[in-house]
Ligand SMILES: C[S@@+](CC[C@H](N)C(=O)[O-])C[C@H]1O[C@@H](n2cnc3c(N)ncnc32)[C@H](O)[C@@H]1O
């Protein structure tokens with residue numbers, strides 16, 4: 126692979142502005158850059174079109190400048206929060222994009238499972254670490270997770286965001302929060318009907334989501350876990366699992 130090629134970013138989709146539907150930045154207008162490819166395979170992943178190699182043909186290798194131009198176009202060149210998600214955006218070369226955008230007053234948030242650490246994490250404005258609970262079928266490598274925190278060098282605003290489907294996931298979230306007492310925690314009820322990637326909101330089990338949301342609020346208050354934030358995926362409530370929103 127040549128130097129030029131290795132600097133290309135594998136992109137599944139770039140969309141927005143929309144609002145950030147999850148976690149610490151919920152409700153904030155943002156442009157999404159969703160990268161293609163992931164080192165995990167969570168059983169309930171809601172973004173399989175950016176994970177499964179079946180969708181590879183839809184992914185584009187783009188230069189930093191091409192991605193930047195798309196962000197600038199979508200935002201009408203008005204500085205906005207850029208959300209880097211995926212797939213796992215940590216496996217893409219995003220350091221130059223972050224520096225490019227910062228030069229124009231844009232800010233950058235990144236969501237990752239914490240399996241791959243990059244030195245450019247320290248350049249982010251917001252780092253959302255989302256370790257995967259037992260229901261995902263994934264194992265957490267806490268050494269790799271710690272490396273992500275070390276790389277961030279306490280520079281970005283860093284939070285934990287944990288998906289909770291059941292009691293075992295809730296116990297995992299409590300253990301993770303106890304391990305990283307310094308980090309704010311956002312709990313998000315799981316959407317157990319990840320649809321085929323081209324599905325629409327009609328198929329979403331909103332009642333099931335609301336039930337899990339109420340159950341989660343109940344668990345947190347019962348435990349007097351008063352530092353936890355419990356939030357639904359706002360974009361899922363508004364648009365279901367529609368892509369590009
Ligand atoms: C699609 S992932 C992409 C970024 C990165 N791979 C990660 O998992 O953090 C973005 C966020 O969506 C969450 N997520 C994925 N599938 C979900 C589902 N079925 N229900 C609720 N949250 C989900 C993930 O846990 C993560 O916090």
Ligand SMILES: Nc1nc2[nH]cc(C(=O)O)c2c(=O)[nH]1
Pocket residue numbers: 143144145146147172210211236360370
């Ligand atoms: N509006 C909106 N908010 C989101 N927050 C996290 C998302 C993701 O899929 O990473 C997402 C998404 O796809 N859309």
Ligand code: SF4
Pocket residue numbers: 163164165166167170171172173176211212213238
């Ligand atoms: S780590 Fe994130 S993108 Fe990868 S499979 Fe899990 S939820 Fe999906």
Ligand SMILES: [Mg+2]
Pocket residue numbers: 171172
């Ligand atoms: Mg999503």
